[in-house]
Amino acid sequence: MSRSLPLVVRRPEGLYCPEGGFFIDPWRPVDRAVITHGHADHARPGHGHVLCSMRGLPVLKARLAETPSLQGLGFGQRLRLQDVWVSLHPASHVLGASQVLIESASTTGSPAERWLVSGDYRVENDPSCDAFEPVRADVFISETTFGLPIYRWPKVADEIASLLRWWQDCCDEGRAAVLYTYALGKAQRVLLALLQQAPLPGPLFVHASVARMNQAYREAGIALPELATPPALLPPGAMVLAPMAVQGSGWMQRQRPSPAEAMVSGWMLVRGHRRRHAGVRGFVISDHADWPGLLWAIDQTQASRLVLTHGQTSSMARYLKDRGHDVETLETEFDAQAADV
Template sequence: MTASRPPEQLLHPRPEGLYCPAGDFFIDPVRPVPRAMITHGHADHARAGHGTVWASPQTLDIMAIRYGEAFCDTRIPVEGQTEAGGIRVAFTPAGHVLGSCQITVDDGSTAITVSGDYARADNPACAPFQLAPCDIFVTEATFGLPVFNHPAPLSEIEKLLRSVAAQPDRCHLVGAYALGKAQRVIALLRQAGWEQPIYIHGALQRLCDYHIEQGIDLGDLRPATTGDGKAAFKGQIILGPPSAFAATWAQRFPDPVICFASGWMQVRARARQRGVELPLILSDHADWQDLTRTIQELAPQQVWVTHGREDALVRWCELNQIAARPLRLVGYEEEAD
């Protein structure tokens, strides 16, 4: 990095999202642009209506499933390295959801890695996170507070199975977002030895099918329809998107134990606010330990902190003599996990 060219020239925020003028593209833009590079398929990062979209093949597939085949004009699948307008761009697995990547832009003098959303905990439903060396690390900070230290995923799944065993007359209704979290919960349940059918809300079907196509074993999945009557759900595990819990859909189950699989469940008040009876601390984001460990391992010259609790992570960087500043990007959902 030369002193004469500030790194902001390579990448800086604009209302549409992070913009790279030299390559003339945005990363995860929140409104339609001619050229977009997409880290992963969650709706606040991957939107329909762009001209050309660079993304991992799986992210492109997921966008097509969600928005239809015509979600953009041109798709450019990227595995590893590519080039756009003379700028080298590298896609590195982020461990967040299937197809998720970090994006590194490199003009030959400065390399900036945009983490997108990332996670380092075990996740049988996607490729594991890899470090993407850089001069500047643009990190997410969804769980950027030292109180977030997420427990081992399987221990939370065991908590769920204990509760299922202890309350055989009730069913367990697990809220999990449709892309990533749902498949991860299912895959973890299978790892933990739960071999019975798992019932899913219709909104999860296509993305679960896609994960199966991609070789992720989800076992016997069945639609959570009322064909066999309420009693058929006793002792069963049912997954649905959290929004479905407020819908009449939830009325079909017998005395359900409301569970929610999310990193936010670590804070009791959060779980109670949502009316959750069994909180499952399962996050697709890096917790505080992993956020700080990743910065230490990458040892970048600068850290830019974006969506989430920027202040605390910037403060931690200061305490550890790492140059850092908040990068306030608009349009991303802080709460979704």
């Protein structure tokens, strides 16, 4: 007979494992939290004890400096928390990002049940973080940020090549370039891809928030060079990687001539987003799985039940139901489009 108690439930504070006594990426302060990764909507401050992957520890130390107890767990290591076993498995996405596997500790001879919580994930790999690991589970709780068939990512190498051409054009026009990226994850991924293409068209700078995350990546063993923060006035041909918050800032307004702007995001595939950022060139590189990637990852788990959290949950649920899956959606407070600084 299968167990009737769910291993993960939704509480006002967030997703909760009753038998383990911990929350996963809670959106309110709690005593014990397992945090999948450092993005602001998953790693909120105010928790007593935080468990994350060893690889993600420097990032979370930088982001949750006030947390009294931060503990790292090696990928694949099993930790007993009350009546369950917990292990973390690479989700790619950003450095240290984990899928959380919870296994019931079987005492009565009934087979252990396995619940997997995805956090955010992508299925294509690159040198900036650990390769996505397919994990088998009975129940898979998955994000679906880009859960529509229109989301199919172009080749990263092609987008990097267009980015370099755009930067070269800026140099030829005697302008500087500002490239908007998330400070955690996207910036480091793009930097590593660009540095492989050296010599670069001009000098490269990083905003202070990107520099902080680069330092955390270096502490975790990722070979990123130390890059300077931008001077008060950018020289022509320079490029800065900066979070979106820099757009329209006093510093931007002081630049002469005004810099060319571009953004690296999966959202730039969508016409509405491109319109909203008129005058900003878009390069489509995402740290989330696209539609085929989500379906592939779901398939890999071989889960008999699917629970979809944030993003395009209802359309993805409909599609999966039509194909015979047992699937439900769960309201969460993760924000698939949160501005991350």
